[in-house]
Amino acid sequence: MKVFKFGGASINSIERIYSVAAIIRSYEGDKIFIIISAMGKTTNALEKVTEAFFAGNKDEALQLFAEIKEVHNELAGQLNVASEASKLINDIYTEVEWLLHDKPVRDFDYYYDQIVCCGELLSTAMISCFLNSMQINNIWLDVRDILRTDDNFRDAGIDWAFTQQKVEEMVVPVFKTTNIILTQGFIGATDENESTTLGREGSDYSAAIFANMLNAESQTIWKDVEGVMNADPKKFNDAVFISHLSFNEVIEMAYYGAQVIHPKTIKPLENKNIPLHVRCFLNPALPGTIISEQPVHHLPPIIVVKENQVLMEMRSKDFSFIGETGISSLYKLFAEIKIGPNITQSGAISLLCSFDDRAEKIEKLALAASELFEVTVEKDISLLTIRHYNKAILQQMVNEKNIVLEQKTKETIQVLMKNG
Ligand code: ASP
């Protein structure tokens, strides 16, 4: 059994959806569990809907949602599935529109998940019907009936035991009647049937969870690039392709912000020693990158930039040492607010941390920490990480930048830089 994941870019046009169908058809006879993302930039568009709704701009939210519907209706028409998929699609629309008519009374993150989850439901409903119409017989599942999470909205944690049990009950038997199961990435549900999401780009992680639970022989992430590169090719012209990588390397790259793979993807695969292939849906003849437990030597410098960081300094108010007591009280706050620092440095009386700029959480943290410490927050920061660095690459990357913090080990250098 194989697990495939197709991202939003692989289904953002009719031609691409035909290519996806051709790829799936070429595996005829294999059992494949397929995870699909929302179409193109739908998730971004749904984020805008959520923002408008949460700001109390109901009409704007409904208007933005109507635009998303139009794009999906048009695609359903082009794929000739408008009638077969219509019941499912209309149910999904209705669920969101009902919510948009309410007034927000809960946290932003809760609404985000209830609204944004529809991107994956819509894309998979249409593609499942389309594949069936092409005689690529498959069964569509609502992953929210299977993938159980906690209620940490926008970054939900998996209930592994419950989900595994559902996989045995609701997925394994279905493979007796079909070779292809198709479902959504990125989303899940709580025990109260609230929708949740696993963090942006979380479909890779969803695929890994199912690969693990189904004991898949491999997982393949189909992308619009040749495979994994040593830097983001959209930002660096001279990025080079890497054919083999270890789980270890990739977990570091992804954690520090490499867009190639969601950082949580590696653990479920590593735990069961399931190789991860990153391949190009535009050219399935290319071998792509293979990521496995095998260590890989002589890698080029790997460059990762994580934007939208805030630098927070927490300094003791009375000149007492920050020490283990101060630091542990701060880490307790991080855990309560569920926000993890990306880089930290402690001094005699202060702790410096960079965090992803999640405004609500940063505000909460700054407020709570200021009861004990003097807190300052600086925005517009980027975190640059270079693995396997050398002098030349360092010079090229940090030249003339406004550096606010730098940390080095033998293998990795990290630099926080003020933008602008
Ligand atoms: N659709 C979601 C996103 O754009 C999840 C994913 O694509 O993996 O972040």
Ligand code: MG
């Ligand atoms: Mg994506």
